[in-house]
Structures are given as structure tokens and as C-alpha cells.
Amino acid sequence: MGIQTGPIDAVPPKFEEPLISQPSTSPGRDAMIRLRKNPVAMLCLVYIISLILIAIFAPLLTHYDYDFQDSNRYASLPAKPDHFHRLGTDNLGQDVLSRLIYGARVSLGVSVVVVIIEVFIGVTLGLIAGFRSGMTDLVLMRVTDVMFAFPDLLLAILLAAVIRSGSQALPPVTSVLTLFVALGIVGWPGMTRLVRGQALALREKEYIEAARATGVREKNILFKHLLPNLLSPIIVQVTQDLAGYILAESTLSFLGLGVQPPFPSWGQMINNALEYKDSQPQLILFPSLLLALTVMSFNFFGDALRDALDPRMRK
Amino acid sequence: MLNFIVKRIILAIPTLIAVSFLVFMIARLAPSSPVEIILGEKATKENVARLEKEYGLDKPLLVQYVNYVWGIVAHGDFGKSFSRGGQPVSEMIRQDFPVTAQLAISAFILAFFIGIPVGILAALFHNSWFDRLCMAGVVALVSVPSFVIGPLMVIYFAVRLRWLPVSGWDSPAYTILPTIALGSRSAAILARFMRSSLLDVLKQDYIRTAMAKGLSKGRTIWRHALKNSILPVLTILGTSFGGLLTGSFVVETIFQVPGIGYESINSISKRDYPVIQGMALLVAIIFILANLGVDILYGVVDPRVRSQEAQ
Numbered sequence: 001m002g003i004q005t006g007p008i009d010a011v012p013p014k015f016e017e018p019l020i021s022q023p024s025t026s027p028g029r030d031a032m033i034r035l036r037k038n039p040v041a042m043l044c045l046v047y048i049i050s051l052i053l054i055a056i057f058a059p060l061l062t063h064y065d066y067d068f069q070d071s072n073r074y075a076s077l078p079a080k081p082d083h084f085h086r087l088g089t090d091n092l093g094q095d096v097l098s099r100l101i102y103g104a105r106v107s108l109g110v111s112v113v114v115v116i117i118e119v120f121i122g123v124t125l126g127l128i129a130g131f132r133s134g135m136t137d138l139v140l141m142r143v144t145d146v147m148f149a150f151p152d153l154l155l156a157i158l159l160a161a162v163i164r165s166g167s168q169a170l171p172p173v174t175s176v177l178t179l180f181v182a183l184g185i186v187g188w189p190g191m192t193r194l195v196r197g198q199a200l201a202l203r204e205k206e207y208i209e210a211a212r213a214t215g216v217r218e219k220n221i222l223f224k225h226l227l228p229n230l231l232s233p234i235i236v237q238v239t240q241d242l243a244g245y246i247l248a249e250s251t252l253s254f255l256g257l258g259v260q261p262p263f264p265s266w267g268q269m270i271n272n273a274l275e276y277k278d279s280q281p282q283l284i285l286f287p288s289l290l291l292a293l294t295v296m297s298f299n300f301f302g303d304a305l306r307d308a309l310d311p312r313m314r315k
Numbered sequence: 316m317l318n319f320i321v322k323r324i325i326l327a328i329p330t331l332i333a334v335s336f337l338v339f340m341i342a343r344l345a346p347s348s349p350v351e352i353i354l355g356e357k358a359t360k361e362n363v364a365r366l367e368k369e370y371g372l373d374k375p376l377l378v379q380y381v382n383y384v385w386g387i388v389a390h391g392d393f394g395k396s397f398s399r400g401g402q403p404v405s406e407m408i409r410q411d412f413p414v415t416a417q418l419a420i421s422a423f424i425l426a427f428f429i430g431i432p433v434g435i436l437a438a439l440f441h442n443s444w445f446d447r448l449c450m451a452g453v454v455a456l457v458s459v460p461s462f463v464i465g466p467l468m469v470i471y472f473a474v475r476l477r478w479l480p481v482s483g484w485d486s487p488a489y490t491i492l493p494t495i496a497l498g499s500r501s502a503a504i505l506a507r508f509m510r511s512s513l514l515d516v517l518k519q520d521y522i523r524t525a526m527a528k529g530l531s532k533g534r535t536i537w538r539h540a541l542k543n544s545i546l547p548v549l550t551i552l553g554t555s556f557g558g559l560l561t562g563s564f565v566v567e568t569i570f571q572v573p574g575i576g577y578e579s580i581n582s583i584s585k586r587d588y589p590v591i592q593g594m595a596l597l598v599a600i601i602f603i604l605a606n607l608g609v610d611i612l613y614g615v616v617d618p619r620v621r622s623q624e625a626q
Binding site for chain 1: 330333334337338341342344345346454455457458459460462463466467469470474481557558560561562564565568569579580583584588591592595598599602603606
């Protein structure tokens with residue numbers, strides 16, 4: 001009889017007691033959970049997403065082109081809402097609903113492009129200023145000081161007015177480009193300051209020192225180590241700036257310095273409607289309501305996002 | 316103290332120079348030259364040369380800039396309007412600025428005396444329904460631009476109820492709607508700022524100490540909390556006044572108030588950019604001076620700022 005050499009059937013006793021299990025979590029996921037618990041923020045998000053979808057699919061949602069003048073149908077213009085034009089027409093017989101929907105395209109489009117410009121310039125310069133210090137920082141900060149010494153909307157008005165002051169009227173597409181330039185120039189200093197301040201604080205952190213000590217190249221430290229840690233303040237700023245640019249675009253368009261007809265913009269629609277405020281107040285009401293709701297949604301959502309990303313800020 | 320004030324004033328000078336240079340250069344970005352605008356495209360060469368000499372446009376850019384600034388500093392001369400037969404811009408400013416100043420100041424008073432108390436009450440009744448209501452109102456007012464509030468008020472109060480005039484600038488009744496349209500956003504911003512500042516102060520140890528030594532809640536708030544919480548609010552007063560001046564460009568357009576904003580916007584369609592340039596520079600200078608004033612005031616009321624500076 002030898003020692004049993006076959007497979008050992010006996011299974012070692014298992015600890016059946018489960019370990020205390022926690023779902024894997026990250027600061028980002030925590031923030032999203034907090035955000036999802038905020039009903040107002042979710043409502044705003046739904047509104048914003050619907051508006052984006054409406055802007056993208058504008059041609060499918062409208063019966064009329066934004067510049068189609070249905071002027072033969074009516075004896076007098078602007079026309080009240082009826083079966084053909086659900087929200088009525090403006091003084092040129094253009095469908096108000098179509099113009100509101102295409103106006104969303106303009107508003108969101110302009111603000112998104114300007115925010116991209118702002119992020120591109122602001123983040124790059126802010127990172128450089130905050131990380132390098134010295135002369136670069138000094139010069140950049142003096143430049144932003146000067147920009148801040150100027151009321152921002154006034155600078156945009158001045159820029160837009162001067163760019164448009166040529167002897168020929170600008171084609172409508174150029175008027176949109178003018179807006180990008182005017183708002184883009186005005187927008188970046190805020191972002192630069194924000195990123196610089198954060199970068200200055202993070203620069204002293206151990207992980208940056210470690211990266212530097214192990215010989216990581218500066219470009220990689222900036223974009224792979226610093227930038228990801230700056231994302232949440234940047235995202236919050238971007239959300240709030242989107243609201244600011246939507247307001248700025250509509251203000252400039254209201255003053256006749258932004259989007260030019262036949263392109264629609266809510267600000268421009270409100271300005272056109274001022275003349276008919278006695279007889280056709282709905283012409284003012286619709287774009288006003290849409291503009292206010294949109295800006296409010298971005299503001300509420302931005303506030304909620306800030307609270308969710310940085311619980312310490314919560315008040 | 317005097318040291319502090321002088322230092323602040325000296326520090327503001329480079330900013331003033333830079334801003335005036337910026338305004339000057341922006342005006343030079345214009346696609347057509349001033350002479351082209353005045354004379355049209357069919358002008359003869361002699362006429363162009365004559366006018367360029369008259370306006371000093373034949374000199375180097377830097378010389379033009381120095382002349383422009385010198386004109387403003389020494390003679391209050393902001394250049395000449397293109398569209399109004401060469402009327403000096405300074406004359407237009409003298410005519411229009413008091414109107415804008417009156418509008419901006421009354422809007423500022425409105426914003427201050429509504430925004431600050433609302434902010435204080437919201438902080439004192441933190442997390443109550445009143446606080447929530449105020450903060451919702453604040454976000455709403457911050458989100459709704461004056462060219463939405465203005466026309467809506469006109470439709471209701473002027474067209475429907477006929478309580479107030481629609482537009483113009485005659486009697487005090489004319490100032491009510493523009494003042495509200497201009498001031499409401501600033502009131503909301505001040506309220507939000509005041510609330511968060513007071514909430515911060517109420518969390519401080521010295522407030523707890525004051526309460527612990529038996530001071531009543533009212534006296535603690537009045538003697539310790541309010542004074543300290545209103546200080547940071549001072550810092551945004553300058554910015555908010557500047558915002559009101561810029562905002563008047565929009566509000567004056569809505570209500571056809573004959574101030575510098577209305578004039579500037581009208582000048583834009585006439586491509587009369589010396590006017591826009593002059594008025595924008597004026598607003599920018601006032602903005603800088605308002606911020607300087609606030610800065611100095613801040614140092615005067617808060618000794619900590621001065622001592623930090625001295626170190």
C-alpha cells in the first residue's frame with residue numbers, strides 16, 4: 001500500500017464569507033452620481049441636449065427655409081400665428097418657428113466655436129504662464145490685465161464695429177466670422193488666468209516633481225500630467241462661458257453688429273420685433289423666452305456641475 | 316495711507332496707456348481709411364492728401380497715437396466726427412455723457428439697495444425657502460439680458476397698462492424702465508456675491524466667539540459679520556459700474572435714450588468710428604478709474620490690505 005498518489009479530491013476549505021465589496025469608483029464617477037441626483041441640473045441637461053438636437057436637425061424639423069418669404073399669402077405683415085405658420089411670420093413673411101430653430105443653430109454654433117477658440121488659446125497660454133513663470137508669465141499676465149481693464153462687451157462691440165466699418169456691406173457669412181474674431185479676442189484672458197492659477201498651484205505637487213525628476217519632457221508634463229488635473233475647473237468654466245457667449249452673440253446681433261439677415265439670430269429677431277411691440281408682441285416673446293431658457297439652463301447646469309465636481313465649493 | 320494711494324494711482328497709469336493704445340490700434344484695423352469714408356471712393360489724390368494732412372494721418376502711427384492721447388489729456392480733444400460735418404467728439408460726449416451717467420448711476424443705486432439687502436437676508440435665512448427663491452431669481456436675472464427684460468416691461472407697463480412712457484428721455488417717468496432694465500442684472504450679481512460673502516464670514520471662528528461670549532445674534536451680525544462680509548463685495552462694485560456703462564449701450568438703444576451708447580451705436584451704421592473710438596475709450600477710462608477708486612477705498616477701509624502691500 002503506498003501513499004495515495006491520485007488527484008486529491010479534498011478541496012481546501014473556502015472562506016465563503018464575501019469580502020466587503022465596493023464598486024470601483026473615481027472622482028469623475030462620484031461627480032456624475034452627485035450630478036444625477038440634482039433634478040434641476042438634469043432638467044437643464046435635457047433641455048440643452050434637445051436644443052442641440054433641434055439645431056443639428058433643423059432642416060428636418062422645419063416646414064419653411066429660414067429665409068423663405070411667404071409674403072403673398074397675407075395682406076399685412078407680420079402675420080399672427082395660424083395654420084400655415086404656427087408661430088406667425090415676421091415683417092418679411094418669414095416663418096418665425098423656422099427662424100427660431102435655425103437661430104438655435106447660430107447661437108449654439110457661435111458660442112461653441114468661440115469656446116473652442118477660448119480653450120485653445122486660454123489653456124495653452126495659461127499652462128505656459130503658470131508652468132514657466134518668469135518673463136513669459138509676467139508679459140502674459142500684463143496682457144490679460146489690460147484685457148480685464150476693458151469692459152468685455154464693450155471691447156467686442158468696438159471690434160465688431162470696426163471690422164464691419166468697410167465701405168462695402170459684409171456678406172452674411174463674413175458677419176458670423178466677425179463674431180468669432182470679436183468674441184474670441186475678448187474671451188481668452190479669463191481662461192488663461194484660471195488655468196494659470198491652477199497650474200501654479202499644481203506645479204508644486206509631488207507627482208509633477210516626480211515626473212520632472214524622472215526626466216519626463218516638459219511638453220508631456222504639461223499635457224499629460226497637468227492638463228488632466230485641470231479638466232474639471234476648465235469644464236465648469238466652459239459651461240458657464242457658453243451661456244456668456246450665447247448672451248454676447250445675441251447682444252451683438254441685437255445691436256446690429258452680429259449675425260446679419262437673412263441668417264436668423266434670436267437677438268436680431270428681438271431687435272426687428274421692437275417695431276411691432278404694440279401689435280405683435282409675440283414676435284418679441286418667442287425669441288426672448290428661448291434665449292432666457294437657454295442661458296438659464298447653461299447657468300444652472302454650470303453651477304450644478306461645479307458643485308458636483310468640487311463638493312467643497314458647496315454652499 | 317498716502318503712500319498706498321499714490322502707489323495705486325501710479326500703477327493705474329500703464330494700464331490707462333495700454334488701454335488707450337489698444338483702442339487706438341483697433342480703430343486702425345478698419346478696412347477703409349477715414350479719408351476714404353469722408354470723401355468717398357472717387358476722391359482726387361490732392362483732396363486725399365489734403366485731408367490726410369488735416370487729420371494728421373500722414374504721420375507715423377506712433378506719432379498719431381501720441382498726438383491722439385496728447386489731444387485728450389491736454390485739450391480734452393477726442394478727435395472729430397466724420398458724419399457730423401467734423402463736429403468734435405468731445406462736444407458730443409459733453410452732450411450725451413450726463414444722460415448715460417444719470418442712467419448708470421440710478422441703475423447702480425437700484426442694484427446696490429436691492430442686491431445687498433437681498434443677499435444679506437438670503438444668507439441669514441440660509442437654505443430657507445426665501446433663500447432658494449432668491450437664488451433662483453438671481454440665476455434667472457443673470458440669464459435674462461436687458462434687451463429681453465426691457466421690451467417685455469415696455470409691452471406690459473407702457474403698451475398694455477399705459478403707466479409709463481415707451482421710450483425717450485424727458486421726465487423722471489422716462490427713466491424708470493431703462494433703470495430697471497439696466498440695473499436688474501447687477502442687482503442679481505451683487506445679491507449672489509453678498510450672500511456667499513456673508514455665508515463665508517458666518518462660518519468664521521470670531522463669529523462663534525462673539526456668540527459664545529453672549530452677544531445676541533442681531534448684534535453679532537450687525538457689529539461683526541456685516542462689516543467683514545461687505546468688504547469683498549466692494550471689490551466688484553467697480554466692475555459692476557463698468558458693466559452698467561457698457562450695458563447702457565443696449566438699454567439706450569432699446570429706449571432711445573440720447574446717451575453715449577445710443578450715439579455710438581448710431582455712429583456704427585454711419586461708419587463714424589472716431590465717435591465709437593472716443594466713447595469706448597471714455598467708458599474704458601471710467602471703468603479703470605472706478606476700479607482704481609474701489610481699490611483705494613478697499614485699502615482705506617481694510618487696514619489688512621495696506622499692511623500686506625507694505626510688506
